[in-house]
Amino acid sequence: MRPLHPTDPARIGGYRILGRLGAGGMGVVLLGRSSGGALAAVKLVRAEYADDPGFRVRFRREVAVARRVHSRWAVPVVDADTEAPAPWLATEFVPGPPLSDAVARAGGLPADSVRFLGARLAEALGAVHEAGLVHRDVKPANVLLATDGPRLIDFGIARALDDTVLTATDVVIGSPGFLSPEQAQGGHVGPPSDIFSLGCVLAYAATGRRPFGSGPVEAMLFRTVHDAADTAGVPDGLLPAITACLAKTPGDRPTAAQLRDALAQDAPGPWLPGGLLQLIAERSAQMLRLPDIEPTLATAPAAPPGPADTSxxxxxxxxxxxxxxxxxxxxxxxxxxxxxxxxxxxxxxxxxxxxxxxxxxxxxxxxxxxxxxxxxxxxxxxxxxxxxxxxxxxxxxxxxxxxxxxxxxxxxxxxxxxxxxxxxxxxxxxxxxxxxxxxxxxxxxxxxxxxxxxxxxxxxxxxxxxxxxxxxxxxxxxxxxxxxxxxxxxNNAYQMRPVVEYLTARERGSTLVVDDGTPYGWQTTRFLSEALRAGRRPMTTATVAADADHGDLAREAVRTAAGVVLYGGGPSGAARLAAALSAAGHRGRVLATQAVHDPRFLREAGASAEGWLLVSTAVDPAAAPxxxxxxxxxxxxxxxxxxxxxxxxxxxxxxxxxxxxxxxxxxxxxxxxxxxxxxxxxxxxxxxxxxxxxxxxNGTYTGDGLFFYEVASGRFRLLGTRSATWPA
Structure with a gap:
């Protein structure tokens, strides 16, 4: 993060601006923080471009469509003002470095890391394409690295906000060395174009080199259209998938789903080398140490004298x-x-x-x-x-x-x-x-x-x-x-704040954090995982689909003596995990999130649900506390x-x-x-x-609004509104 310029705004919408993350020809990317404490990358468009009616139309349309993209591996748009004099949008902030910085620092990544990277980015592109979008600028700088996997940024906004325009008429948009032949020729750009760009990114990640070289833009465009990609040094196990992505004819390339399946593999350990994981941890800790912003409580306008309120x-x-x-x-x-x-x-x-x-x-x-x-x-x-x-x-x-x-x-x-x-x-x-x-x-x-x-x-x-x-x-x-x-x-992320407090103050053993692979699971567990890592708490993570067999996971929790298991997912997956933990003999604490506060969990889990603790935003009106x-x-x-x-x-x-x-x-x-x-x-x-x-x-709730429950005698028993009410 770099210091703000004198001309940079102190606030954009509801975000206090803390520093600069980057800049381009059409705007600047700023680090902002909401009054609720959430960090965001705020992209501010220059006013001269906002005066173009055509830009406004594209910006409104693409922001609306981008909000429909739901993937754990794609950074979501969380706020926007398309009508402001200088339009802006905010995306969730990821403190990790871009892939371009990681490769510049450490060189090419190990084959397993590239395989993991490719499968997750293919899944993200699949979500982008299903939403009716084409990314158009898949490149290393638009891939951020987090401890649990990569994140694709700028999906759905590339046409409106791209700062590397290769022609004056916006016919060709993209970054030389990572764009497709059809982009280079100004032809029709569809989902296969993104797959070609992803192939370039994976070749770069594996070798540390651009597959079509460097130099003048015209030379790179010519090689992209006419020459074979330089894949020397790509590991043999990755070569078929990457070569298929780099086919000159769009119809010969795999779809995002086919590429994801081709690269899928189990990842039992960290997906990145230790040096890069340490870099991510350091950047995360820096963000968490940013000074707090005092919240401002807005009140309603004064009402005229009238009858007494009976509400x-x-x-x-x-x-x-x-x-x-x-x-x-x-x-x-x-x-x-x-x-x-x-x-x-x-x-x-x-x-x-x-x-x-x-x-x-x-x-x-x-x-x-x-x-x-x-x-x-x-x-x-x-x-x-x-x-x-x-x-x-x-x-x-x-x-x-x-x-x-x-x-x-x-x-x-x-x-x-x-x-x-x-x-x-x-x-x-x-x-x-x-x-x-x-x-x-x-x-x-x-x-x-x-x-x-x-x-x-x-x-x-x-x-x-x-x-x-x-x-x-x-x-x-x-x-x-x-x-x-x-x-x-x-929201789903911030309901976990008291859980962090509870684990820090009351639990000394390791924590196993499990999500069900859905957007909800990711949103609820990511904040917790990052906070525990920043606090150097012993922790492992796992992703298990709700309908999968949870037996191996439960036995691993027992083998490693996990003191706490936290489940971020829905009621059916939680019921499966409860049964598996009970059968494996797990005796530690089990915590769950909002979605498990559902009668279906009690019915499906039965006696194995006893003792589970959960955080909810709903109150039981009949409960004693x-x-x-x-x-x-x-x-x-x-x-x-x-x-x-x-x-x-x-x-x-x-x-x-x-x-x-x-x-x-x-x-x-x-x-x-x-x-x-x-x-x-x-x-x-x-x-x-x-x-x-x-x-x-942005309409985000800023109150406390959390309630804590324990499953006891087959029902949810309300404990109170503070994590201090949880049993020791």
């Missing part, structure tokens, strides 16, 4: 952060919740198949109540109501409905509310259809969506285009960021729905109250989605489950 959100839980005392919340709380719920229940006509509830009938002209009609605000609820995640979707629907009923029955509220629901079945296609419906309905001012990661991915772009605010209560994917998206929980307001909510939920409040019902209830709070605090007789969008992220709110506060720039 239960103003009754702070005893063990949650202090309630908001900003000018935006000056009204005293009053214990009217049960009265209001009873009034709401008395006026409702409910049906099991109803898809919209219109409240506030007594306030209409001709109704039973006095006074003029209050405006009605529609809130969309998009959830998996009939698919594999229907338990979460229905819980959120019922919690949101309870909030809508309560708010609409409260005569002190300036609005009545309507809940419109859409069943997306947890799949991308139905989710996109639901998003189109809500986006086209001008009465819908915000959406609570969605309950499956694939569904969230599919709807961010249409909601962004419509300027429709989106809140999510259970999705924490680190790549889900847009100007309309607000996450109501800590739960906040008092959560238990009061559970009582009201039982009265309305005839049973205990399931997980995520309280969070959806909070989401509706948060939206109502924002609408009320605006102090306007009419509120639209455009009014809520800038207000939502600047509002702090005390809900029944947790306190809510957000980064203004």
């Amino acid at each position: 239960p959100a103003d009754s702070p839980p005893a063990d949650s952060p202090p309630a908001d005392t900003s000018p935006g919340d000056t009204s005293p709380a009053r214990p009217r919740r049960r009265t209001l719920l009873a009034a709401a229940a008395a006026t409702l006509v409910a049906g099991g198949t109803t898809t919209a509830w219109l409240l506030g009938e007594t306030d209409r002209p001709g109704g039973r109540g006095a006074g003029p009609a209050r405006p009605t605000l529609a809130i969309g609820l998009q959830a998996d109501l009939s698919g594999p995640g229907q338990s979460v979707g229905r819980a959120q629907r019922d919690g949101a409905l309870l909030a809508v009923e309560e708010l609409s029955a409260d005569k002190g509220q300036p609005f009545t509310f309507r809940l419109d629901e859409a069943d997306d079945r947890g799949a991308a296609g139905p989710a996109a259809a639901a998003a189109a419906r809500f986006a086209a309905d001008p009465t819908v001012v915000a959406v609570l969506a969605a309950t499956a990661t694939a569904a969230v991915t599919a709807v961010l772009t249409p909601y962004d285009q419509a300027g429709l605010p989106v809140l999510t209560a259970n999705d924490g994917d680190t790549t889900h960021v847009s100007r309309v998206y607000t996450c109501l929980r800590p 739960a906040p008092p307001a959560a238990r009061a909510f559970d009582t009201a939920f039982r009265a309305r729905h005839g049973g205990p409040a399931p997980l995520y019902a309280a969070e959806a209830y909070d989401a509706v109250h948060l939206l109502a709070r924002c609408a009320r605090d605006l102090g306007r007789p009419q509120v639209g989605r455009g009014d809520l969008l800038p207000t939502l992220r600047g509002t702090t709110h005390q809900g029944v489950s947790k306190a809510y506060a957000f980064e203004r720039a």
Whole structure:
């Protein structure tokens, strides 16, 4: 990292700028840190290029598409502002060196390292191609090295941000020596072009030389088109795969999936030589030692004098952060919740198949109540109501409905509310259809969506285009960021912070970190792994697919006397691991993450789940250590729905109250989605489950919002909100 120039900005969006990572003809790459502490590589485009309307169109399109790329080995776009005077985007920061620096320092890599490198980069390119993108600039400088594998950067953005343009008309984009013959000739560029470039990168990694030499650009282009690649020194075991990549005819090259399979092999030990691993560790430690930035807590705008607030959100839980005392919340709380719920229940006509509830009938002209009609605000609820995640979707629907009923029955509220629901079945296609419906309905001012990661991915772009605010209560994917998206929980990476504290303070043995090979598994375990390495804690990592046999892994944990096993993955994989560890005789601590907080884990694991500890962002409203307001909510939920409040019902209830709070605090007789969008992220709110506060720039949750559970007697037992509550 290099010092900032006097002309570099101190802040971009929600990121404090710390230094320069690089620069090119079209912009500069800066190191930024959010108020939540996350590091990002922020790419700032020069304003003169942003004035080109064609550039803006490409930039918007490619940022939207790039957000759909999900691969452990591709660095995701986490934030962007395509409309700023100087557009910018932020990607997750990887502290390791680029492949070009590693080869310059250590020379060619061992054959096993190159094989591992090629298989992971082929997998990353497969994800890029599946998203409808062509990278166009696969080169050593765009491959970063981390302790667990390589990372491909700049996917999907190369056309808009490339700083090595070989013609004035942008017909040829790429880096000489690593581009394909069709790129060199200005021809059609598709996925096979990226495979050719990857072949060049692998030859370079194996030998330390460019396969088409160096020198003047024209000479390198000529050799790329007409000469055979120089593969002398490439190990025999790698030569067939690399030679196939370097075929002059695009149709003769393997696909990304075929190349990945050809290079796949087990990697039981470190994938890089010790000297390079030490370099990565040193750079990671430097980043972790950067000075902290004091967070700024945004508060809601002041509300005009009016009726006292009757929202239960103003009754702070005893063990949650202090309630908001900003000018935006000056009204005293009053214990009217049960009265209001009873009034709401008395006026409702409910049906099991109803898809919209219109409240506030007594306030209409001709109704039973006095006074003029209050405006009605529609809130969309998009959830998996009939698919594999229907338990979460229905819980959120019922919690949101309870909030809508309560708010609409409260005569002190300036609005009545309507809940419109859409069943997306947890799949991308139905989710996109639901998003189109809500986006086209001008009465819908915000959406609570969605309950499956694939569904969230599919709807961010249409909601962004419509300027429709989106809140999510259970999705924490680190790549889900847009100007309309607000996450109501800590993301997948930062839920592991208390685990690091626990392992550092309470455990002295080695830790085995296991992920299931999914984006979720990588996001949850990567932060933990890097933090433990920086703290020089004994640790090993393993990747095992959820449906694979976990027996070998369990026996290895016992053989190496791993004191702690941490699983980053879903409930079915966790159940398999629990059974395998129990059968192998493992007696150490086992920890799990958010996704395991699911009844399926208890059913599938049975007795082998006993004693597991897990971190979750959802509160059990009926549990003894739960906040008092959560238990009061559970009582009201039982009265309305005839049973205990399931997980995520309280969070959806909070989401509706948060939206109502924002609408009320605006102090306007009419509120639209455009009014809520800038207000939502600047509002702090005390809900029944947790306190809510957000980064203004990207909607990231900045509160505590974590709960710790232990599996005991076949159920999840809530321990509390601090890792100190975990058993010794």
